[in-house]
Amino acid sequence: MRLTGSxxxxxxxxxxxxxxxxxxxxxxxxxxxxxxNGAGKxxxxxxxxxxxxxxxxxxxxxxETDGPLNTFMHYLGHRDGLKAALTVRENLDFWQKTADxxxxxxxxxxxERVRLLHAVDMPAAYLSAGMRxxxxxxxxxxxxxxxxxxxxxxxALDARSEGExxxxxxxxxxxxxxxxxxxxxxxxxxxxxxLVLGNAA
Amino acid sequence: MKAFLAIxxxxxxVSFRSGGGPLVGLIFFLSVVIVVPFxxxxxxxxxxxxxxxxxxxxxxxATLLGLDRLFQDDxxxxxxxxxxxxxxxxxxxxxxxxxxHWIATGLPLVIAAPVxxxxxxxxxxxxxxxxxxxxxxxPALTLIGVIGGALMVAIRRGGMLxxxxxxxxxxxxxxxxxxxxxxxxxxxxxxxxxxxxxxxATTLLxxxxxxVAGAGAxxxxxx
Amino acid sequence: MGITTTLANPTRFMSYSGKILPVTWILxxxxxxxxxxxxxxxxxxxxxxxxxxxxxxxxxxxxxLAMLTYVLMAVAALGTIIWRHPLADxxxxxxxxxxxxxxLLGLVTGMLWGQPxxxxxxxWDARLTSFLILFIMFLGLIAIWAxxxxxxxxxxxxxxxxxxxxxxxxxxxxSVQIWSTLHQPQGVLxxxxxxxxxxxxxxxxxxxxxLFISILLLRMRTEILGRRVRSMQLxxxxxxx
Numbered sequence: 127m128r129l130t131g132s133x134x135x136x137x138x139x140x141x142x143x144x145x146x147x148x149x150x151x152x153x154x155x156x157x158x159x160x161x162x163n164g165a166g167k168x169x170x171x172x173x174x175x176x177x178x179x180x181x182x183x184x185x186x187x188x189x190e191t192d193g194p195l196n197t198f199m200h201y202l203g204h205r206d207g208l209k210a211a212l213t214v215r216e217n218l219d220f221w222q223k224t225a226d227x228x229x230x231x232x233x234x235x236x237x238e239r240v241r242l243l244h245a246v247d248m249p250a251a252y253l254s255a256g257m258r259x260x261x262x263x264x265x266x267x268x269x270x271x272x273x274x275x276x277x278x279x280x281x282a283l284d285a286r287s288e289g290e291x292x293x294x295x296x297x298x299x300x301x302x303x304x305x306x307x308x309x310x311x312x313x314x315x316x317x318x319x320x321l322v323l324g325n326a327a
Numbered sequence: 328m329k330a331f332l333a334i335x336x337x338x339x340x341v342s343f344r345s346g347g348g349p350l351v352g353l354i355f356f357l358s359v360v361i362v363v364p365f366x367x368x369x370x371x372x373x374x375x376x377x378x379x380x381x382x383x384x385x386x387x388x389a390t391l392l393g394l395d396r397l398f399q400d401d402x403x404x405x406x407x408x409x410x411x412x413x414x415x416x417x418x419x420x421x422x423x424x425x426x427x428h429w430i431a432t433g434l435p436l437v438i439a440a441p442v443x444x445x446x447x448x449x450x451x452x453x454x455x456x457x458x459x460x461x462x463x464x465x466p467a468l469t470l471i472g473v474i475g476g477a478l479m480v481a482i483r484r485g486g487m488l489x490x491x492x493x494x495x496x497x498x499x500x501x502x503x504x505x506x507x508x509x510x511x512x513x514x515x516x517x518x519x520x521x522x523x524x525x526x527x528a529t530t531l532l533x534x535x536x537x538x539v540a541g542a543g544a545x546x547x548x549x550x
Numbered sequence: 551m552g553i554t555t556t557l558a559n560p561t562r563f564m565s566y567s568g569k570i571l572p573v574t575w576i577l578x579x580x581x582x583x584x585x586x587x588x589x590x591x592x593x594x595x596x597x598x599x600x601x602x603x604x605x606x607x608x609x610x611x612x613x614x615l616a617m618l619t620y621v622l623m624a625v626a627a628l629g630t631i632i633w634r635h636p637l638a639d640x641x642x643x644x645x646x647x648x649x650x651x652x653x654l655l656g657l658v659t660g661m662l663w664g665q666p667x668x669x670x671x672x673x674w675d676a677r678l679t680s681f682l683i684l685f686i687m688f689l690g691l692i693a694i695w696a697x698x699x700x701x702x703x704x705x706x707x708x709x710x711x712x713x714x715x716x717x718x719x720x721x722x723x724x725s726v727q728i729w730s731t732l733h734q735p736q737g738v739l740x741x742x743x744x745x746x747x748x749x750x751x752x753x754x755x756x757x758x759x760x761l762f763i764s765i766l767l768l769r770m771r772t773e774i775l776g777r778r779v780r781s782m783q784l785x786x787x788x789x790x791x
Contacts, residue, residue, distance in 0.1 A: 205405025369674030
């Protein structure tokens, strides 16, 4: 699969955040999006995820996907998407049922990968920010989707979890997946392509 | 379908675990019903005549309760992003959330209505029709209310604003519902059919318009 | 000092209440069985009201207990606000649904009484109306416990509402009395009730009271254990595997 974005521009509240941004990504490649605060890293990822309309430009996949493009993507945003009142297991089950895609690993196996198996029946409200982030990462595993969009994926994670996330990303790339990651920190994996947003001095 | 049912179930579960489920709506409904007699006086003949209208108004207001948070909570915790990428058209997501909300808060109102009818001296026949009209009409109220709830995602204000936005659209439901019950309570009984059919039609229309407008409102509020 | 501070400790409360509980359950059972015997085979129907009079053995007691529960909750509310007493919080939470249940029982038996006596299930009479308001207040307090997640915060919010209600209920009662009155005056204290009705009435009142105490203690114990489980869960989540 090949994912391209061309001539992307975003204008919000009358302010042009970025224009003429493009990328071209193939199987097994990681695009690191960097830039100062307010350069539009998150905005770009949300546009790719189909959660925001682009003012100009388009995102396309070749070969063309069967169904909406964003149902082939995972979006790991600032908000983890966990329901505080539901247990960790209920949250993962819910994603697996709504995502309507086959091939993910079982919720319990995914939790083992992020070392949260012992919290499986706890309400998500009991978890710390880092643990919630790890449950959100487990979502990338219970539902299999080729494109991962990661917005500051290492935030709230401790050093050990950061390394484990790196392994997961590396595994995904090795399996032919695509990753777009926005971050101002060093990513725990080798970067194949990079995109710098904003006219940083 | 699996995804649809999962959303319905999750909405119900969350409603019961973090909002007391139907409890607050029921208490509100009961409060509205018992406040009216203080305004109009304890005359049971009068109350039994206006009773169906009181219960319908109570149900209308109670249905709107909690709708302001229905999508705002999803936006705040990030679920709304995930739901938009779930592979289910947003219209169906909205319909599923509405169905879950109705089962958790609307259906209990319908079931409780006859009990509240006792306080207003309603006859058995009147209660039967009342429950029937509420069963048919409250889904329309929820579906219209869901549009307001979806608008709240964009507007970012809570509370009574939903009621202000949505009440005008709910008026036809109220008119047809109360007319159908009055046909049985004060007669003539053969005037029941028309308003009841119109009530059914309104609900069917709301099943289409509610999700489409709701999804539109959420898309408009994206940022 | 003395007994209040001793009982303040939840661990001591658990040990004492565990010993008391079997006694109160047995007392409740014995008194209710005896009361029911005198209420049905052991007493005659009333010459005016007929068999319906037997509601007298279940209805006023429920109403009494509902009010007693509210008074107890108001005292516990003071305990929460003034002394920040953990057990007072627990008592408030445990008592609200029991109060609602007794209030509902009072309302239902009253409605069943009203139908043959007044010809309708409900009238907007002062006593009935203020009792309905009491019922709604119990429900409101339950709703607070259901919606506010942090138990300490829920206790303080519920305590404020309970105390406002304690001030407000007499005012509501008198205002509603001016508005409408039909309910018969309380008979027992004025000595108007026929002597052979009294034993089952008081047996049932005692039975209800011990039933109330038993359920209250049971619910408080459950709540304390539940909080311990919760804090153990929180610690176990925090501890990395």
